Structure formats: structure tokens, C-alpha cells
Amino acid sequence: MEFNTLANTSIDELLSVFNHSFSDYVVPFHLTKEVLISKIVAEKLDMDLSVGAFEDGKLVGFILQSEKVENGEKIIYNGGTGVIPESRGKGLVRKMYDFIIPVLKERNANTLLLEVIEGNQPAIRAYENLGFSIVRRLLCFNGNIKPGKENDGISVQELKDFEWEKLRSFWDIEPSWQGSVFVLEPMPENYMTLGAYLEEKLVGYIVYGPTSKKIYQFAVDKSFRNLGIGTMLFNAISRKNGGQAIALNNVDDSSESTSKFLSERAGLNNWLSQFEMKRPI
Incomplete structure (x- = not known):
């Protein structure tokens, strides 16, 4: 060998x-x-x-x-x-x-990072034996987006660039590797990125990959939640992809409001969970 x-x-x-x-x-x-x-x-x-x-x-x-x-x-x-x-x-x-x-x-x-399916006990034990530790639990969702009520005061438009300082201020949780700033920057042409605006103020956004049919990031300004902004963004993606099933992987389970929105409002299914594991080199 x-x-x-x-x-x-x-x-x-x-x-x-x-x-x-x-x-x-x-x-x-x-x-x-x-x-x-x-x-x-x-x-x-x-x-x-x-x-x-x-x-x-x-x-x-x-x-x-x-x-x-x-x-x-x-x-x-x-x-x-x-x-x-x-x-x-x-x-x-x-x-x-x-x-x-x-x-x-x-x-x-400095650090090794990986994800392993929650039920894969042999792999989890093997990585623990290699010095890895579980740092957080990540939820994976999929399914067809359930149409939600539109808010006429919100407009959804294409985002031309990532204003990360502003977008980060919307976050409750840090994206995993696949949806990280490192992976998404610079904004590639094969992603669809939409912003939600209230009176010309950016109050939410979503990043979608039409080829992979995955949502990589979405977030709403903390000061403008429960106004249907997330619903508007997901509705827009559903219209643009013709109602096809989508996936949204590795949502930190510490954000109960995010998982509740995805399952109850967007109508997605939490079909799988993973552990993020790390070890120092």
C-alpha cells in the first residue's frame, strides 16, 4: 500500500x-x-x-x-x-x-474540520480515535418549497455583489464550510443571489445554486423579522426554479428559529443531521 x-x-x-x-x-x-x-x-x-x-x-x-x-x-x-x-x-x-x-x-x-452523519457511529468513533471532537450539530433539509403569503411592501431583486459586513450582521449562526464566505466569494456566475428590500433598504438575502439545487445561505435582518421576508425570498427561489425540490444543508441546530422557519414556513423536511468535528493539527 x-x-x-x-x-x-x-x-x-x-x-x-x-x-x-x-x-x-x-x-x-x-x-x-x-x-x-x-x-x-x-x-x-x-x-x-x-x-x-x-x-x-x-x-x-x-x-x-x-x-x-x-x-x-x-x-x-x-x-x-x-x-x-x-x-x-x-x-x-x-x-x-x-x-x-x-x-x-x-x-x-492549525485545524482539521469535517462533517459526519449523526447515525454513522463507526465513523464517529473512528474520528474520535483520531483526535476529533464534536463541536456542533448540523441539520439538513430538503423538499419542495411551500408557497407562503406575499408581503406587498417587500421587493425581491438580484444582488450584484456581497456586502459581507452588512450580510454578516443578519446572521444568527455561522454557515458551515459549503456555505461559507470563503466558498462563496467571489460571487460566481453559477449562483443566484437575491436580496429583499423594504423601502430600498436591504433586509434579507438568499444564495441559491441552480445546478446543485441547494440554498447555501439565507438570513433576515434581526430588526425586520416576522414580516414575511424569508417567505418572500423562498417564494422567489421556488418561482425561479419552477417549483423543483431544493436542499439546504448543515444548519446549526442552535438556531431554533431557523429550523422552525424551514420546517413550518418553507415546508422543508429535516431528513438528516450531521456532526461537525474538529481536531488541532
């Missing part, structure tokens, strides 16, 4: 091993080549920081990773770990981390 970065691994080989690894996962799923490429680009995954386990020159396991600096802390995010069924039970995840952590230390990285 050999370990190396994924810098020289083809996207086709990675796709094949990715899908084989997740074919019997707690929540089985299958990616197309286009979706995997989109994931790599959207989450800013870096193949030079990602690691693979190779047996007889063939990829049998991987950890996909990205890097960001926030508040002086260099964070390495795990965007996906997989080992094909035939190669499990050999401690490959630990060995892949053993290989890549010295590389990350050379880059002065």
Missing part, C-alpha cells in the same frame, strides 16, 4: 473510487463526472492537499481536502473520505492522515 496526494490522479479514477466507496454508505449516493467536478470547484478542494491510498498503483481510498485562513487560523476541511469495501479494515483513513498531516504542518495549518 502506498500513499500520495491526488495531484496526479485522474478525475475518472477518482469518480469510480468515490462512487464505489459510497455505494453502501449510510446514505448511498452516486455522482456523475459533472457533479464531482462541480463539487471540487464549489468546495475549492485542492488535489495537492488531498490524499489517496494506492494498492498496486490503483486508488482504493481517498480524503478530499481544502484549505482556508479565517481569523488567523488555517483550517483544512475534509470534503469527503472514502475507502472501497474490499480495502476496509486496514486502517487506511488513519494511514492517510498520518501521511498528509506532516504536509499540512509544513503549511502551518
